Amino acid sequence: xxxxLVVKPSLRFIKRxxxxxxxxRIKVESVEEIFCAKIRTVIERKKCRDYFxxxxxxxxxxxxxxxxxxxxxxxxIKGVEFTSLNQIFPKDLNETLLPYWERExxxxxxxxxxxxxxxxxxxxxxxxxxxx
Numbered sequence: 001x002x003x004x005l006v007v008k009p010s011l012r013f014i015k016r017x018x019x020x021x022x023x024x025r026i027k028v029e030s031v032e033e034i035f036c037a038k039i040r041t042v043i044e045r046k047k048c049r050d051y052f053x054x055x056x057x058x059x060x061x062x063x064x065x066x067x068x069x070x071x072x073x074x075x076x077i078k079g080v081e082f083t084s085l086n087q088i089f090p091k092d093l094n095e096t097l098l099p100y101w102e103r104e105x106x107x108x109x110x111x112x113x114x115x116x117x118x119x120x121x122x123x124x125x126x127x128x129x130x131x132x
Contacts, residue, residue, distance in 0.1 A: 004037075004077045006036070007029075007030050007032070007070060009030075011026070011027060012025060014026060032063055032070050034057065035057045038057060039088070043087045043088055044080065046093060046096050048105055049104060049105065051097065051115075055113075055122050058121065084131075085126055085131065089123055094115065094116070
């Protein structure tokens with residue numbers, strides 16, 4: 001189990017696909033916890049997959065108040081400060097990610113959204129929801 005979880009994972013039953021499979025439950029992190037972990041990750045490193053994951057997570061329904069609380073605690077646990085969007089979107093981010101965008105994600109995702117659109121959408125959501 002991760003040692004940086006802020007919210008205890010919940011137990012969820014897995015829907016049985018085959019009748020000969022036993023019923024079982026798994027521990028599942030909340031979407032808010034995963035979202036905050038990904039924000040912290042893009043503050044710490046600049047990898048295509050992390051920005052793509054964060055972008056996909058922005059499409060989900062999340063509790064913003066809960067997310068803000070978790071993010072604050074998650075950053076504190078690792079001693080990471082978040083003071084501006086420049087930590088997530090440095091000036092050279094596009095140049096850093098673009099050479100790898102298609103190569104790393106193109107074989108996994110079809111159709112692959114363009115990097116500029118993905119970064120713009122994430123930035124807009126972060127400005128609206130996390131810098132107030």
